[in-house]
Amino acid sequence: MKAIIPFSDLYFDRMKSLVHTPDELKKEGYRLEEFWPDEIQGLRRCRDCLVRIKIKKPKKKDTDGAYNAIPVIKPMDDEFMKGDKQARLSSLVPSPAKSETSFDEEDGGVPLLQPEQPEDKLGDTESADKEEDLIIFDDEETDRGCDGKSEVTEKEEDLLIFDEETRKGCDAKTEVIEKEQEILSKVEGAIEQISLVEDDEAEKEKGDEVPSKGEAPVEGICLGQAEEAKNEKKKEEEKKKPKCRFHPGAVVNKYFICCNKFLNTPGCVERENHVSRTYQPGELEATWQMHETPANRTHWTRRAVALDCEMGIASTGESELIRVSLIDYFSGEVLLDSLVYPTVPMLHFSTKYSGVTRGMIEYARHRGHCICGRDQARQLLWRYINSDTIVVLHGGKGDLLALRWIHKAVIDTYMVESSRKDGCEKRSLKYLAEAVLGVAIQRGAGHDSVEDAMACRGLVHWYVGNGP
Numbered sequence: 001m002k003a004i005i006p007f008s009d010l011y012f013d014r015m016k017s018l019v020h021t022p023d024e025l026k027k028e029g030y031r032l033e034e035f036w037p038d039e040i041q042g043l044r045r046c047r048d049c050l051v052r053i054k055i056k057k058p059k060k061k062d063t064d065g066a067y068n069a070i071p072v073i074k075p076m077d078d079e080f081m082k083g084d085k086q087a088r089l090s091s092l093v094p095s096p097a098k099s100e101t102s103f104d105e106e107d108g109g110v111p112l113l114q115p116e117q118p119e120d121k122l123g124d125t126e127s128a129d130k131e132e133d134l135i136i137f138d139d140e141e142t143d144r145g146c147d148g149k150s151e152v153t154e155k156e157e158d159l160l161i162f163d164e165e166t167r168k169g170c171d172a173k174t175e176v177i178e179k180e181q182e183i184l185s186k187v188e189g190a191i192e193q194i195s196l197v198e199d200d201e202a203e204k205e206k207g208d209e210v211p212s213k214g215e216a217p218v219e220g221i222c223l224g225q226a227e228e229a230k231n232e233k234k235k236e237e238e239k240k241k242p243k244c245r246f247h248p249g250a251v252v253n254k255y256f257i258c259c260n261k262f263l264n265t266p267g268c269v270e271r272e273n274h275v276s277r278t279y280q281p282g283e284l285e286a287t288w289q290m291h292e293t294p295a296n297r298t299h300w301t302r303r304a305v306a307l308d309c310e311m312g313i314a315s316t317g318e319s320e321l322i323r324v325s326l327i328d329y330f331s332g333e334v335l336l337d338s339l340v341y342p343t344v345p346m347l348h349f350s351t352k353y354s355g356v357t358r359g360m361i362e363y364a365r366h367r368g369h370c371i372c373g374r375d376q377a378r379q380l381l382w383r384y385i386n387s388d389t390i391v392v393l394h395g396g397k398g399d400l401l402a403l404r405w406i407h408k409a410v411i412d413t414y415m416v417e418s419s420r421k422d423g424c425e426k427r428s429l430k431y432l433a434e435a436v437l438g439v440a441i442q443r444g445a446g447h448d449s450v451e452d453a454m455a456c457r458g459l460v461h462w463y464v465g466n467g468p
């Protein structure tokens, strides 16, 4: 797979035909624009169980009156959109005091972060599962499986109920969330009726990466029906579950000291609602600032590259970049392969999947052999990538998001495989590398992002040669 792929215009034209349209990317959950202030408010997480909190509209039947009373909110007009971003931000961000009142802050809000947990923590999937990011994106792991999609679609439909007016340059999901937020801030009187709900814990099938609690998809079965039934089942299970569940105690030798239960045991404390973490003014905005690839070309700039990242979980519950690998598509040269020392406190390094331990990261930093944080990683990638460079990746929306990077020339092999008429039902990189290329990857403990990027490059090469 490391062989050179000879460049030709014909080859490159075929490759360009595989590049997804912005609409396709958005539909898949790629972030192609900066977060709007009200979306950013929707990125809060529960301080205890770390699940992403969203504010749900009240149930229609008992709140018809309240909803009718909501003033019609005018969509932002073009002039507004053109205006100064800072001004928009400040005019739109609810004051911290006001937004705090929407949440059930119990005790002055000193965030009780989850205790540090061993790197080989089996419960990785717990937090990853809870990263229910249907609103804007999914985490890396969820990108690579097959089954999460129908849940997301279902929830989109759920949300789309009161989506009427559209705003330019903003996808439907975004608008709905914005409206929810706007409505919330307008209807102060109705605030008690609005309950905080977690985004459902989607126990998504994550390909081979994360062991699924549900049943694996059986090849040959109509997936639509199977998923429907599965979703129904999940919904019912969801209703029975308390909303917020966590362990207040630290982990010692893989056991929680609060209840003396093993790592992956569900939380011993249950609460009816989540409690938002307390965020400093501007913290969320700074955390989620996105950056678009510059257009300038240098002699370093490549025509196409393959990218793969490894992620851990920050103490906020967010995915955080810990390793980045970049390969020149045509030459196969490894342009960049480095551990990334996160600039935020980490909960764990998802070692089981990332292959990266805290020790490795600390050692690399000690030796000065690592990149410092996602922003520096992005800058280093941009040495080789301009806005025209085709970036090849597999289920890469999480990778780009972890880099806070907006890039539009993308070939996502997960998406290509999904759109092929005789594509595989299983679309994990491991499976496809084996089925399509006959190459076994991800055999050892954890992934090797160079190996994964190389496999992804091999897949695109196959698609170019054999048609998508």
Ligand SMILES: [Zn+2]
Binding pocket: 246, 247, 248, 249, 256, 257, 258, 259, 260, 261, 267, 268, 269
């Ligand atoms: Zn416990």
Ligand SMILES: [Zn+2]
Binding pocket: 046, 047, 048, 049, 050, 051, 243, 244, 245, 273, 274, 275
């Ligand atoms: Zn919670």
